[in-house]
């Protein structure tokens with residue numbers, strides 16, 4: 472498979488090795504992050520007029536899901552402001568590598584937490600409150616504060632970026648969908664790593680910190696385990712790190728058969744379907760129930776959400792995978808659980824397409840609020856750029872529908888392709904999983920269009 476290392480471009484390599492550009496972007500994002508919290512706490516409670524809601528859930532979300540994740544994978548994690556304070560606590564340095572050592576308790580995360588079940592749980596928790604988070608500035612501020620405090624607290628106790636790796640609900644879905652991106656950080660020559668005495672990429676050196684994600688770059692085969700923090704690029708004394716352009720979805724050629732990742736895929740898929748029904752569907756009662764956190768109707772909504780994501784979608788998929796095994800001409804002896812987890816790789820391109828199509832609706836409908844909040848971020852009657860009174864103007868027409876249909880079709884095609892390749896390797900006929908993906912695509916189209 473063809474790969475081209477972007478680090479052959481001298482100025483790009485120099486810019487990525489230098490800590491200043493990355494730090495500057497993160498610091499600016501941190502300022503925006505803190506301002507979003509402040510706006511959420513003291514600004515107008517009207518969501519569509521509050522910077523916290525519009526900047527985070529319209530602007531940031533759209534850029535993340537429509538551009539950053541599909542193109543760069545974990546590119547957001549490379550500059551994300553959330554780990555900044557925790558990193559400082561461990562490193563006692565804002566910028567310089569400070570000998571590559573970290574301080575603090577540096578405890579190893581207990582084995583029980585070294586998986587993404589906790590990320591799944593954190594995402595599910597956020598998801599059942601999402602209608603309130605997405606519309607109420609105070610709740611958005613609270614969610615951002617909780618993430619920041621959790622990241623700092625975990626950095627104070629545990630080694631490296633334990634919060635990112637095991638808990639962050641945003642990092643969980645970025646990691647899942649980063650497998651589709653045409654970008655990867657890997658080592659150029661694994662043999663050089665085998666004979667490398669210092670393993671500075673993992674242990675740290677005068678030039679850089681040991682991998683904050685606890686990953687040994689020579690063992691990297693898939694994107695989720697790498698936060699693209701670029702420390703190994705700085706610390707490797709043998710110039711053995713490469714940043715490759717590669718074909719789309721290359722990680723899914725040999726998917727990991729992990730049950731926690733499979734359930735992450737179901738959670739994401741189910742959340743996209745439910746959000747499309749809640750935010751874009753004609754069911755007023757559903758929206759009211761989703762918004763009324765803590766009430767009986769909301770409990771019913773939350774239970775239905777969890778049932779769809781954790782029982783209905785996986786249950787139907789289990790049936791599809793069993794059928795795929797029966798229909799396959801050759802049937803290698805593999806555990807049912809393994810077949811199920813491996814086949815779930817097909818849901819990665821499908822889920823990303825669902826989220827992109829849903830986000831397009833959301834952004835086209837609400838994007839014009841950005842003009843209002845840029846001029847009056849707190850809803851206090853300011854008019855900084857003369858656009859505070861701009862009239863809400865949704866961008867929605869036949870061309871947006873065509874784009875959404877195209878995105879969903881691409882997702883279904885990607886799922887069928889992954890099902891075919893994974894099926895050929897794992898002894899599963901691709902038809903049932905492709906049919907499952909197509910049926911869900913039709914449902915999503917019905918909800919969106």
Ligand code: SF4
Nearest residue numbers: 548551553635639642
């Ligand atoms: S895992 Fe979460 S907190 Fe960590 S860098 Fe990525 S988005 Fe930010």
Ligand code: SF4
Nearest residue numbers: 664667671672707711
């Ligand atoms: S420091 Fe460089 S050469 Fe050594 S193990 Fe790490 S990536 Fe390989």
Ligand code: SF4
Nearest residue numbers: 682697698700701703
């Ligand atoms: S493998 Fe390298 S770029 Fe990826 S998280 Fe570890 S140190 Fe950062």
